[in-house]
Amino acid sequence: MSIKINKLEIENVKRVKAVKIEPGKEGLTVIGGKNGQGKTSVLDSIAWALGGDKYRPADAKNADSVLPPTLKVVLSNGLIVERKGKNSDLKITDPSGQKSGQTLLDSFISKLALDLPKFMESSGKEKAKTLLQIIGVEEELEKLDREEQELYQERLVLGRDVEKKKALAAELTYYPDVPKDLMSPSELIKQQQDILAKNGENQRKRDRVEQLLHECAFAYGEVKALEQKLAEAKQKHKNLEADLKIAETDAKDLQDESTVELEANIKNIDEINVKIRANQDKERADQIAKEGQALYDDLTVKIEQIRKDKIDLLNGADLPLEGLSVKDGELTYKGFTWGDMSSSEQLRVATAIVRKLNPECGFVLIDKLEQMDIDTMNEFGKWLESEGLQAIATRVSTGDECSIIITDGYGGDVDPESVKHCAPPDTKEDWKW
Numbered sequence: 001m002s003i004k005i006n007k008l009e010i011e012n013v014k015r016v017k018a019v020k021i022e023p024g025k026e027g028l029t030v031i032g033g034k035n036g037q038g039k040t041s042v043l044d045s046i047a048w049a050l051g052g053d054k055y056r057p058a059d060a061k062n063a064d065s066v067l068p069p070t071l072k073v074v075l076s077n078g079l080i081v082e083r084k085g086k087n088s089d090l091k092i093t094d095p096s097g098q099k100s101g102q103t104l105l106d107s108f109i110s111k112l113a114l115d116l117p118k119f120m121e122s123s124g125k126e127k128a129k130t131l132l133q134i135i136g137v138e139e140e141l142e143k144l145d146r147e148e149q150e151l152y153q154e155r156l157v158l159g160r161d162v163e164k165k166k167a168l169a170a171e172l173t174y175y176p177d178v179p180k181d182l183m184s185p186s187e188l189i190k191q192q193q194d195i196l197a198k199n200g201e202n203q204r205k206r207d208r209v210e211q212l213l214h215e216c217a218f219a220y221g222e223v224k225a226l227e228q229k230l231a232e233a234k235q236k237h238k239n240l241e242a243d244l245k246i247a248e249t250d251a252k253d254l255q256d257e258s259t260v261e262l263e264a265n266i267k268n269i270d271e272i273n274v275k276i277r278a279n280q281d282k283e284r285a286d287q288i289a290k291e292g293q294a295l296y297d298d299l300t301v302k303i304e305q306i307r308k309d310k311i312d313l314l315n316g317a318d319l320p321l322e323g324l325s326v327k328d329g330e331l332t333y334k335g336f337t338w339g340d341m342s343s344s345e346q347l348r349v350a351t352a353i354v355r356k357l358n359p360e361c362g363f364v365l366i367d368k369l370e371q372m373d374i375d376t377m378n379e380f381g382k383w384l385e386s387e388g389l390q391a392i393a394t395r396v397s398t399g400d401e402c403s404i405i406i407t408d409g410y411g412g413d414v415d416p417e418s419v420k421h422c423a424p425p426d427t428k429e430d431w432k433w
Helices: 039-051 102-106 116-120 124-135 138-171 185-225 227-252 260-267 269-315 343-357 374-386
Strands: 005-013 016-021 027-033 070-075 080-084 089-093 324-327 330-333 363-366 390-396 410-412
Touching: 005 039, 016 039, 027 039, 027 374, 039 070, 039 080, 039 363, 039 390, 089 102, 116 343, 116 363, 124 138, 124 324, 124 330, 124 343, 138 269, 185 227, 185 260, 260 269, 269 324, 330 343, 343 363, 343 374, 374 390
Parallel strands: 016 410, 027 390, 363 390
Antiparallel strands: 005 016, 005 070, 070 080, 080 089, 324 330
């Protein structure tokens, strides 16, 4: 069961002359009043009573009183905390009548509960650090943050290099109309010689045709002139005609190949090879850029996995408030950073973290609640009730939303006329509940 404030009475502290309050066990207890009436002095008194001398106000004693400050706080665990006398000495009495000191209070009183502005005014990273320490994942999350940062820097450097390589590859000229491999002069000359030899063979076949035509004609004349050799000549003619048909068949579909392109290539081989080398350079540059991009994409996958691991780590942690998280080292609530939260959300987050920091401490002190409108304040009060938390807050107001009104240092169950502030210290009686 968390410990709360059941009752408190304060006299002669800063602007407070005499105040007695019984805060609600849960939800908001709003201390109202105009400016300069002593509202904040009540919160300062509670912090001093429970937090020790480091919370003692600089000018603790009320300027209008000759009596020293007197503070008394009754806690829900039965402890009675008192500060009174010239030196405001601390006295703590437990239900069984035993006495103890500040160490006992420190064991269950959350420092942030007494000084909530200290948390709310800290940086986003400090708030996040406080939360991570509370839920016990700070060390593991810091490790993941370091790994993510290292991979991010590695990817950043690689990304710049990849962009340079892509730019270099884009600037290189490419010639689509040249061969892929470099050309060799000797190979071109050999190809030319092979074509010329083939063409020479073709020409010999054509010459053979011409020769046979002449011989056939001569033989025919011999047949006419030499009838005595007619049979022999006819046979020879017949044989020659057969050879002619074969030769004509062989030569009918012959096509000579042009060496013009090879001659041009031989002539321009250096120029063509320059283009081929340029194409090869561009292809290599494109390949290097692709390999770099693949490494960049791999690092991106690793970074995303680390970010997922961080989210899973936080989702699996015992967070003090649903929707609360840490992103990029900043505290977030429902996706909003501290500066983008409403004042109600900021108070809700701060209160939840204070409660998580020390679950035994069931109360928190809040100054200047006038930053909230009535509806938002009521919503915050209902949330406190649902969480079983007690908040004692101040508000510049004299409206019905205030639990008590402080007027000129007086408030609560106190009759100003019955409080004799000018009485000697040794005749002043302790207040009794």
